[in-house]
Amino acid sequence: MARIENLNLSQRVTNELGRAIIAGEYSAEAGLPTEAQLCEEYGISRTAVREAVKMLAAKGLISSRPRQGIRVEPAANWNLYDTSVLKWMLDSGPSLLVLKEFLQMRLAIEPQAAALAAEFGTDEDIRKIGEAVEGMKRAAADPDISMHEADLAFHTSILFASRNRFFFQLRDFISTALSVSIQHTTPAKGNDMVVAEDHGKIYTAILNRQPERAKNMMTYLIDEAMTFIEAEIKRAG
Known part of the structure; x- marks a missing residue:
């Protein structure tokens, strides 16, 4: 049950962060909040945050590297064939x-x-x-x-x-x-x-x-x- 709850939380965070990245609220220059900040902002565990980060990275929106933190990728690297990414784009301006x-x-x-x-x-x-x-x-x-x-x-x-x-x-x-x-x-x-x-x-x-x-x-x-x-x-x- 905990795994399902974590996954549902991760999907919610993925959705909200994905929309925010595509809407320009986060950028390659400004970056994303740290894992700790995301945990606090969404009231979820580090495990759930890391799942969300993995999902966003698979869509090409962010990358996460040791000692570099979470980095927002430029739009040229986004996977436009991913239906979530496309929907977020169509929902934006x-x-x-x-x-x-x-x-x-x-x-x-x-x-x-x-x-x-x-x-x-x-x-x-x-x-x-x-x-x-x-x-x-x-x-x-x-x-x-x-x-x-x-x-x-x-x-x-x-x-x-x-x-x-x-x-x-x-x-x-x-x-x-x-x-x-x-x-x-x-x-x-x-x-x-x-x-x-x-x-x-x-x-x-x-x-x-x-x-x-x-x-x-x-x-x-x-x-x-x-x-x-x-x-x-x-x-x-």
Whole structure:
């Protein structure tokens, strides 16, 4: 039980310190409080603090060396593929700029994943993509149903259907950022059914085994989202 309690405390401290580092409250110049100070501030044991330090170090946010103490790492060393790090970044101030970078990455990956899904996806893989589209259409027709989960399922199903293991392992990363991105881009389009139908065009191309069309349709979808995000960045100054 003590081990579980320590782990839960460590996770809480990891979460709070991670957010604080990414928000700029701690920096490479200012550093982090000492172990003793963290124990006092959070009212936890050194064991729990050390667990939190290990977790943050694994995410690239800090390093801990003998006689040097705990050091905050520069942003270039952060593991952006870690879903906690990405979520903390999206929760911090410049989330629109982070979303723009995320969309640039999606443009490099998802159109190719859609093309591969059309070429190599099994009938069962493609059926799951179709189910996600149907879920989006049901949500679009019913204001009491959120489209969010079906939208995420659509994109992760395509990653799986690509039959590229490297692409599929990005599913948690893409789902985390999509959860925030959708909040900006879906309302901007103004019509949930149009959003669902645009996703349906990608599904149809994959179903008909048309790799180039699937690639182009996915490129169009993400490029349109990029236009919305860039407009928001411009409005924000």
